[in-house]
Structures are given as C-alpha cells and as structure tokens.
Amino acid sequence: MDGTTAGEQVPEVFDDAKLGVVLADFAHTMLGDFRIQTILDRLVERVVDVLPVSGAGVTLIGDDLLPHHVAASDPRALQYERLQTELGQGPCLTAFQSGEPVAIPDLAGESRYPQFTPAACSAGLAAVYTFPLRGGNGSLGALDLYQDQARELNARTLAAAATLADVAAAYLRNATARQQAQDLSDDYRASSLHDPLTGLPNRALLRERLAHAAQRAHRSHTTCAVLFTDLDRFKRINDTHGHAEGDELLLAVATRLGALVRPGDTLARVGGDEFVFLCEDLAAVQDAELLADRVNAAFQAPFVLPGADVLLSASVGISYAGPGEAITPQLLIDADTAMYQAKRSGGGVHRVIDLRMSRAAQDNEALGQDLRATLAGTPAPGTPATGDAARVADGLALAYQPVVSLDDGHINGVEALLRWTHPARGVVSAPAAVRAAEQHGLIVSLGQWALQRACQDWRDWLPLTRPTPLSVAVNISGRQLAHPDFLASIEQLLEHTAVPPGALVLELTENVFLDDSHRTTQILTELRSLGLRLSLDDFGTGYSSLGYLQRFPVDILKIDKGFVRNIGQDRTATAIATAITQLARALGIAVIAEGVETEQQHAALVDIGAQDAQGYLYSRPLPSDRLQALLAAHPDDRPIPTTLRDRPVLLP
Numbered sequence: 250m251d252g253t254t255a256g257e258q259v260p261e262v263f264d265d266a267k268l269g270v271v272l273a274d275f276a277h278t279m280l281g282d283f284r285i286q287t288i289l290d291r292l293v294e295r296v297v298d299v300l301p302v303s304g305a306g307v308t309l310i311g312d313d314l315l316p317h318h319v320a321a322s323d324p325r326a327l328q329y330e331r332l333q334t335e336l337g338q339g340p341c342l343t344a345f346q347s348g349e350p351v352a353i354p355d356l357a358g359e360s361r362y363p364q365f366t367p368a369a370c371s372a373g374l375a376a377v378y379t380f381p382l383r384g385g386n387g388s389l390g391a392l393d394l395y396q397d398q399a400r401e402l403n404a405r406t407l408a409a410a411a412t413l414a415d416v417a418a419a420y421l422r423n424a425t426a427r428q429q430a431q432d433l434s435d436d437y438r439a440s441s442l443h444d445p446l447t448g449l450p451n452r453a454l455l456r457e458r459l460a461h462a463a464q465r466a467h468r469s470h471t472t473c474a475v476l477f478t479d480l481d482r483f484k485r486i487n488d489t490h491g492h493a494e495g496d497e498l499l500l501a502v503a504t505r506l507g508a509l510v511r512p513g514d515t516l517a518r519v520g521g522d523e524f525v526f527l528c529e530d531l532a533a534v535q536d537a538e539l540l541a542d543r544v545n546a547a548f549q550a551p552f553v554l555p556g557a558d559v560l561l562s563a564s565v566g567i568s569y570a571g572p573g574e575a576i577t578p579q580l581l582i583d584a585d586t587a588m589y590q591a592k593r594s595g596g597g598v599h600r601v602i603d604l605r606m607s608r609a610a611q612d613n614e615a616l617g618q619d620l621r622a623t624l625a626g627t628p629a630p631g632t633p634a635t636g637d638a639a640r641v642a643d644g645l646a647l648a649y650q651p652v653v654s655l656d657d658g659h660i661n662g663v664e665a666l667l668r669w670t671h672p673a674r675g676v677v678s679a680p681a682a683v684r685a686a687e688q689h690g691l692i693v694s695l696g697q698w699a700l701q702r703a704c705q706d707w708r709d710w711l712p713l714t715r716p717t718p719l720s721v722a723v724n725i726s727g728r729q730l731a732h733p734d735f736l737a738s739i740e741q742l743l744e745h746t747a748v749p750p751g752a753l754v755l756e757l758t759e760n761v762f763l764d765d766s767h768r769t770t771q772i773l774t775e776l777r778s779l780g781l782r783l784s785l786d787d788f789g790t791g792y793s794s795l796g797y798l799q800r801f802p803v804d805i806l807k808i809d810k811g812f813v814r815n816i817g818q819d820r821t822a823t824a825i826a827t828a829i830t831q832l833a834r835a836l837g838i839a840v841i842a843e844g845v846e847t848e849q850q851h852a853a854l855v856d857i858g859a860q861d862a863q864g865y866l867y868s869r870p871l872p873s874d875r876l877q878a879l880l881a882a883h884p885d886d887r888p889i890p891t892t893l894r895d896r897p898v899l900l901p
Contacts, residue, residue: 285309285424289320292392292417297322299413300406302394306330307382309421318390326395329374330529332365339365340379344391348452350411351379355399375399378407380414382421389421444518446496447503455517455525456578462529463576469530470572476526477584478506478544478567481596483522486559494554500559501554505547509540525581525758534569541565541599542687548597549731550768562597564588568603595690597728619660619671619687620682624694644670647702648870649721651879652841652863655855660880662720662754664863665703666870667695695730697738704746704753706873713880722754722784730757731768736775743779750780754805758786770801777802784841806833808859810844817853827857833856834858 290306296305304326309318316334321327333339339362340351353359354376359366369377376396382389392404392414402410433571442454450458459475466473480502487495499522506524510516515527526544528537544565551558565588570576594617623644649663669677686692703723711718729735741748755776773783784805808826815822826842833840842854845864854862871879 270889285421286320288417288420289318292413293320293326296392296394296413300394300410301402302378303397304329304395306341306393306395307390307417308334308341308393309382310342310388312599314342316390324899325373326393327371328372329395330393332368332372336362336364336368338362339369340377341391341393341780344379344381345388348383348388350381350407351377352402352407353377354401357399360659373397376401378402378410380411382414382418384418384422384458389418389425392417417741431580447500447518448517449503449507449524450517452517452519455515455519455527455581458515458517458527459576459578459580462527465529466570467571471529472531472534472536472572473566473570473576473580474526474528474531474534475580475584476528476537476541476544476599476863477568477581477588478524478526478563479565479588479592480522481562481564481592483561486561489672490554490556490559494556494607495585497554500557501552501630506544509543511545534571537567537569538599538601541567545597545599545687546727549727560731564591564596566591567599568600581666591688594688595709597690598689616674616677616681617685617691619674620669620685620691620695621689624691624698627800635895644672645698645702645762646670646872647699647706648872649706649876650863650870651868651876652720652722652861655851655859655862658867661861662722663876664722664756664870665699667699667724670871677853692726693729693732696726698725699723700739700742704742704748707748707752708746709873710877710880713877718749719751719880720754720782722756724756724758724786727758730772736772739776739781740779751782754782754784756784756786756807774801777804793840803838805839805841808840809843810864813842813844813850813854813862813864816857817849823853823857826854830857830859 252552275317290311293305293307294303304322304330306321306326307319308316308330314337315542316330319327319330319334321330330341333341338550340353343361344351356366356375357370357379377396378394378396392410394410412672442451442457443449444451444787448895462473464761480829483495483498486498497711500516502522503518503524506526510526511528513529515525517525517527519525526540528540531537535898544563548562551560566584566589568580568583568587570580594600647665648668649665651660652662652664653659654661667679667682667759668683669679671677683692683695684693700723703721707719707721743747743753777783782804784807785803786807807828812822812826812829816826816897817823829838839861840859842850842859842862843864845851845854845866847866851862851866868879
C-alpha cells in the first residue's frame with residue numbers, strides 16, 4: 250500500500266471464522282434489501298464488528314467527483330467523510346481515482362493532504378486505511394477505516410478489509426443495476442400511464458383510479474362523479490393556427506382545469522381534446538355540477554397563444570354513482586354520452602346522466618326544449634297549435650323587489666327577478682329555469698331577454714318616478730359577460746329604450762370573477778365607462794371576495810341573506826355584516842342588505858350603518874303592473890309606509 254509509514258504493529262491475530270460469519274450475515278442482509286444506502290449502512294456496521302478499528306466510513310462518488318451516498322459507523326467517522334468531500338482532498342478521493350488502497354498509519358506525518366491532515370488530526374483522527382470499491386470500469390467510491398491512535402494494521406486485517414470492500418462493491422454493482430432497471434421500469438410505467446403532452450393521467454391510469462375509487466366508496470359510502478369535458482370546435486383551431494399552437498392551447502387548458510381539481514381527485518386527458526374529472530367522496534351530487542360551473546367559468550377568458558388570443562368553450566357531461574352504488578367504467582361511458590348531449594345543444598354547457606334519476610333527467614331535457622321554444626316565441630312541444638305564439642313567450646316575466654332606504658323607507662331601486670309560468674307545468678322556479686338555460690346553452694339569450702324586458706318596464710314607470718328615476722338591477726351571468734357582442738348589445742339596448750345608463754345596474758356573482766383575466770377587467774371597465782353601475786351579489790360568501798374589490802370595478806355590495814338572517818342575534822354574522830359595511834364605506838361603495846324579514850334585522854342593519862335593504866319585510870317581488878300601482882299610490886319620493894311592513898298588502 251502506498252504511503253505506509255512506521256507505526257505500532259497490531260499484535261492480535263485475525264479470526265477467519267469471524268470474518269466468515271460476518272460475510273455470510275452481510276450477504277444475507279444484501280440479498281434481503283438491495284437499496285444502496287442499506288448496503289452502505291450495513292457495511293460500516295459490520296466492519297467495526299470484525300476489524301480492530303475505532304470507526305469506519307464509506308462514500309460513493311460520481312463522475313462529477315461529488316458524493317452520491319455516504320455512510321458512517323458513528324458521528325466522528327461521518328465528520329471525517331464529510332471533511333474530505335468539503336476540502337476536495339484525502340485518502341478517500343485518492344483511492345477512488347487510483348483504484349488502489351491507501352494506508353496512513355500515522356496521519357500526523359502525512360504531507361499529501363495539506364488541508365485535510367491538520368483538520369482531521371485536530372478532530373482526533375490518528376490513522377486511516379482506505380480501500381477502493383472497484384466497479385466494472387473504475388471505482389464506485391471508497392471504504393475508510395479510522396483509528397484514534399497511530400498504529401499499523403497487520404496483513405490479515407488489511408486482507409479482511411479488502412475482502413469486505415470487494416464484496417460490498419459487488420453487491421453495490423448489483424444494486425445499481427437493479428435500481429437502474431427499476432427506474433427504467435418506473436419511467437416506462439409512468440409514460441404508459443400519463444399523457445406525453447400534458448403529463449396528466451391517461452385513460453389507462455384513469456381506469457385504475459376508478460377501480461380504487463370503487464374500493465374507497467364501498468368503505469366510505471359516499472358519492473362519486475365523472476365529468477367528461479370536450480373542447481368545442483377544437484379541430485378548427487388546429488386547422489387555422491396549426492398543430493403546434495393547438496398543442497400550446499391544450500397545455501393551457503390542462504393548466505386551467507388542473508387549478509380546479511380538489512385534493513384526492515383526478516384530472517385525466519383521455520383523447521385529443523377530451524379531459525375527464527374523477528371526483529370522489531362528494532357530499533352531494535350537486536357538488537359535481539358546481540365543478541361543471543367552474544369549468545365553464547374557466548373558459549370565459551381567452552387563451553393567449555403566441556400567434557393569437559383564442560376564445561374557447563367546452564361541453565361537459567356528468568354521471569354519478571350514489572352512496573352504496575357500484576362504481577364501474579360505465580360511468581365514463583355515461584359521462585361521455587352526456588357530453589355529446591351537451592355538444593348537440595350548441596356546446597359550452599353541461600348535461601347530467603344519473604341512472605337513478607332517469608325520469609328527472611328526461612324531464613329536465615324537456616324543460617330545456619320548452620325554454621328554447623319560449624325564447625324563440627314559438628309553441629313548446631305539446632302546446633295546442635291554436636295558441637298564439639306570443640302567449641307562449643308571455644310565459645316569461647320579471648318580478649321586481651324594491652330596494653329601500655334604511656333611513657326613511659324610500660324606494661331607491663328594484664331588483665329584477667325571473668319568473669316563468671309554463672303553459673303545461675305551471676310555475677317553474679327561477680333556479681330551475683336558470684339551470685335549464687345554462688345546461689341547454691340558452692343563458693345568453695335568456696339574459697338578453699331579461700335586460701330588454703327590464704328596460705321596457707322601466708320606461709313604463711318613468712312618469713311616476715321623476716325627477717329621480719328608479720334604478721333597476723338585472724342579474725348577469727358570466728357567459729353573458731364573456732360573449733363578444735355583450736358590450737355592443739348593452740349600448741344598442743340603452744339607445745333603443747332611452748334608459749339612462751345610471752339607471753341600469755348589472756348584478757354579478759363571484760363566478761364572474763373566478764378567472765382574474767384582462768378581458769374580464771376590460772369589459773367591466775368599459776361597462777362603467779358607459780355609466781352603468783356594477784353590483785357584486787352575495788358578498789361575503791366567496792373565498793376571495795376582498796381581493797375582487799381591489800382588482801375589479803364594483804359600485805355596490807350586497808350582503809348575503811345568510812348573514813342578514815342572524816344579524817343582531819349571532820355575534821359572527823353581526824361582525825361580518827358590520828365589517829362589510831365599514832369596508833364598503835371606506836372604499837366609497839354602496840351596500841344593500843338582502844333577505845330582510847324582521848324588524849329586529851332592520852334595526853340591527855340601521856345600527857351598523859347599512860344604507861339600503863330589500864326583503865319580505867318591505868315587499869315581496871312584484872309584477873311590473875303591481876309595482877307601478879305602488880309607485881302611483883306613494884308619489885312623494887316613493888316612501889314605503891311602516892304600516893305596509895305590518896300587513897301583506899304587497900304580496901303579488
């Protein structure tokens with residue numbers, strides 16, 4: 250061995266039988282666990298058992314001369330290993346590079362390592378013997394034997410150490426080969442289960458996740474849903490902009506949809522422009538429809554590509570497996586079927602298939618068809634042919650709920666609320682009508698009808714409301730706002746009806762703000778520049794409502810009725826309503842409290858400084874002619890006397 254100096258000869262005779270036992274035990278351990286770190290840890294442990302040394306360390310070194318794995322028998326040995334790596338010199342690196350062992354019986358006299366030698370001696374190291382771990386074409390690293398006294402190991406001890414190093418190197422080569430094979434296998438499996446473009450799970454992995462979901466749902470007895478999402482007219486994008494930009498668009502879509510995935514759920518790409526959500530442990534089936542709404546909202550802003558900005562929509566199909574029901578690949582087929590139903594409706598909507606509610610699904614399908622016929626002004630299926638088309642269209646109407654001043658009870662404005670009386674079904678609830686419109690691609694048409702009708706009714710009230718005309722608030726959906734012609738349609742409507750822009754309030758929900766895009770900000774700013782006012786409905790129920798006030802132009806906040814219901818009784822609800830009111834006042838934003846039903850709520854709102862309110866305490870929603878009669882009966886700046894709040898004379 251090179252570098253040998255005189256030192257104390259170790260007198261003991263090495264025990265070959267003990268070495269044999271150690272080698273057998275070492276081999277048994279290695280065969281049981283081929284992890285590289287385990288091999289190294291076991292090596293240094295057995296070395297100090299069989300050899301007369303105070304410590305042992307081993308370092309595996311890569312082609313970059315950096316340590317890849319390190320093991321040591323004790324903290325001091327670990328210190329010596331790291332010291333050589335940090336200084337870039339020492340017997341470990343010499344043995345690794347030369348492939349030959351290095352013996353230093355007395356480290357104090359060693360001159361080859363000007364930095365390592367004094368540092369190691371100061372730390373208590375007196376002698377070191379190093380053996381290379383020989384690989385096929387070089388060394389894998391080195392085994393270091395440390396002594397806290399300067400002395401020379403005898404030949405049998407050195408031979409035993411060399412044997413241990415060679416055996417360990419053989420197992421390390423085997424472990425490395427197995428690890429590489431495992432890595433290749435893992436890489437192949439990952440590539441076979443993931444989409445190469447987006448990195449999302451593919452159809453094969455989705456089926457595995459579906460099987461796991463079936464096992465979990467059997468234990469948890471919860472609802473599972475599959476949402477099948479297909480981009481509308483994506484082929485046109487490829488044909489117009491090329492496949493490279495088409496791929497960029499798919500990556501952008503995957504990013505937006507990925508932001509909607511709950512922890513534990515799966516988003517997969519199962520085809521060219523097809524994405525699937527697997528949602529587990531749902532509290533109710535409606536949760537999946539809320540996700541579908543968020544998917545639709547995610548497509549309201551254009552996708553910015555290198556060559557162009559692309560406005561895209563998607564059709565979503567939903568299928569369910571309720572508590573205790575089997576989760577099978579049939580869910581994918583059903584969701585795919587529902588998606589094609591949505592696409593046949595014009596795209597940009599979602600449809601539901603729930604085999605447990607097939608009659609309800611069929612009923613909803615018929616309701617959507619009837620609404621389409623109603624908006625078109627033609628008889629709905631099943632309506633007698635003798636009826637006038639206008640009579641069918643007249644099934645849609647608006648009711649108006651007054652917004653009153655909390656100071657004096659004067660009517661400051663009204664909110665327009667949808668009413669639909671079906672010729673065969675009778676009264677259809679507003680949520681059901683809106684849901685049918687959204688699922689059948691009619692929400693833009695329905696919203697435009699509501700705006701036109703509200704402006705026409707406003708013209709009828711005008712003679713009764715001078716010199717301060719009422720404001721009329723109309724709910725606007727996110728899809729309406731995102732429509733390319735929305736701003737132009739508002740301008741034309743105001744011009745045609747001669748309604749001053751300041752009299753029209755557009756009520757928006759948080760869904761409109763979910764996609765914080767430049768286009769959303771731009772269209773809202775342009776609407777305000779026309780003189781319209783913007784109202785944020787149900788304020789306080791969203792996840793990031795305060796952030797909206799910084800990013801988007803808002804004129805009015807409406808305190809959600811959930812807080813108003815308990816105001817004055819529940820400290821939390823009162824504190825939230827107070828905070829919203831004070832925040833709005835500081836920002837110069839008006840506040841309207843919704844759902845006021847009792848005098849106690851009224852008094853509590855006055856106490857916190859709220860300005861306006863609406864609710865059954867003051868008036869239920871009124872048809873246009875009933876509102877007109879109320880205005881005519883109270884022409885003095887439109888106050889609602891207290892006596893009207895004590896009896897149901899305002900009920901429609």
